[in-house]
Amino acid sequence: MSRLLHRDDAPPVPASELFVTSADGSRVHVELHGPEDAPAVVLAHGWTCNTHFWAAQIRDLAADHRVIAYDQRGHGLTPEPGPGGYSVDALADDLEAVLAATLAPGRKAVLAGHSMGGMTLMAAARRPGLREHAAAVLLCSTGSGRLTAEATVVPLRASAFRTRLTATVLGAKAPLGPVTPVSKKLLKYATMGVGSAPERVDACARIVHACPRRARVGWGHVLAELDVTADVRELRVPTAVIAGTDDRLTPPVHARVIAAALPVGLGLTELAGVGHMTPMEAPEAVTAKLRELTTRYVAPPTATTAENTATTAGNTAAPSEKEDVA
Numbered sequence: 001m002s003r004l005l006h007r008d009d010a011p012p013v014p015a016s017e018l019f020v021t022s023a024d025g026s027r028v029h030v031e032l033h034g035p036e037d038a039p040a041v042v043l044a045h046g047w048t049c050n051t052h053f054w055a056a057q058i059r060d061l062a063a064d065h066r067v068i069a070y071d072q073r074g075h076g077l078t079p080e081p082g083p084g085g086y087s088v089d090a091l092a093d094d095l096e097a098v099l100a101a102t103l104a105p106g107r108k109a110v111l112a113g114h115s116m117g118g119m120t121l122m123a124a125a126r127r128p129g130l131r132e133h134a135a136a137v138l139l140c141s142t143g144s145g146r147l148t149a150e151a152t153v154v155p156l157r158a159s160a161f162r163t164r165l166t167a168t169v170l171g172a173k174a175p176l177g178p179v180t181p182v183s184k185k186l187l188k189y190a191t192m193g194v195g196s197a198p199e200r201v202d203a204c205a206r207i208v209h210a211c212p213r214r215a216r217v218g219w220g221h222v223l224a225e226l227d228v229t230a231d232v233r234e235l236r237v238p239t240a241v242i243a244g245t246d247d248r249l250t251p252p253v254h255a256r257v258i259a260a261a262l263p264v265g266l267g268l269t270e271l272a273g274v275g276h277m278t279p280m281e282a283p284e285a286v287t288a289k290l291r292e293l294t295t296r297y298v299a300p301p302t303a304t305t306a307e308n309t310a311t312t313a314g315n316t317a318a319p320s321e322k323e324d325v326a
Contacts, residue, residue, distance in 0.1 A: 011052040020101040023093040029077035030070040034062035039298040043069040046115025047219050048211040050076030056283030068102045074215025086218040091120040096129035108135035110293045118142025125234040136297040137239040141278045143254030145227035152248045153190050170220035179205045192275040193246045232261045240266040244274030
């Protein structure tokens with residue numbers, strides 16, 4: 001997967017990797033970074049991305065945190081699901097499987113989700129696994145519903161026609177093709193702020209263009225109909241929200257609605273001039289918020305807890321040897 005980024009931007013090498021088995025039998029690829037006995041952070045990426053999307057956060061946090069990052073089904077090294085495998089319930093199932101396999105019973109972590117990853121956390125708000133393991137949550141550049149109605153990627157006034165056209169774009173079956181100056185320009189317009197650094201646009205393009213077409217289309221259809229609004233009120237842990245003011249995919253109106261509905265809201269941070277890809281466009285701000293949450297809400301695990309976690313994770317293999325964990 002290192003081919004996705006230029007050599008100078010090669011993603012961090014995990015301490016270990018494993019595959020966990022979700023409720024429907026799907027296998028989910030997970031990376032473990034940093035010291036086992038450090039405060040834990042779990043990272044869920046968004047649509048068309050993969051674990052490399054969190055490279056900046058992993059590099060910084062892994063020095064003194066246990067960072068758990070996984071590929072959503074159909075992305076990165078996680079295989080595409082079988083028939084019926086694209087749904088918000090499947091996203092929640094996968095998250096629960098990852099938490100159960102990588103965190104000992106009762107061990108708390110900060111859970112962070114970007115875009116579809118944030119929707120995953122909201123969809124799982126009622127799940128026992130999230131309630132057992134979530135000490136706090138960070139939602140980055142995400143929405144709980146009305147995604148096609150509010151998106152401004154299509155440069156038209158809000159209307160039923162724009163909503164239908166946006167849904168068509170999300171579910172478009174045409175291949176993205178190679179990364180070119182033109183494709184980078186289009187991706188930047190749709191997903192990033194005007195002032196985004198060229199190297200970050202390039203890295204983002206290589207990640208997005210690596211997403212398999214069937215997964216991109218399958219999840220695009222799910223997102224067009226997604227509504228987890230009612231689940232936001234069930235997210236009963238301290239939750240912070242981050243949004244870019246220039247986000248065209250999930251404009252700040254979504255973040256404001258979510259922040260207002262949270263039972264234990266920690267406020268909304270709006271990043272001026274930043275687009276949809278906040279962890280890549282403004283990595284320092286996102287990482288700082290994660291550190292703030294772990295410092296405030298996650299205590300380092302005891303030696304016993306760390307030992308139990310190692311057992312739960314099935315004595316995970318070295319990066320070149322991935323194990324399956326049921």
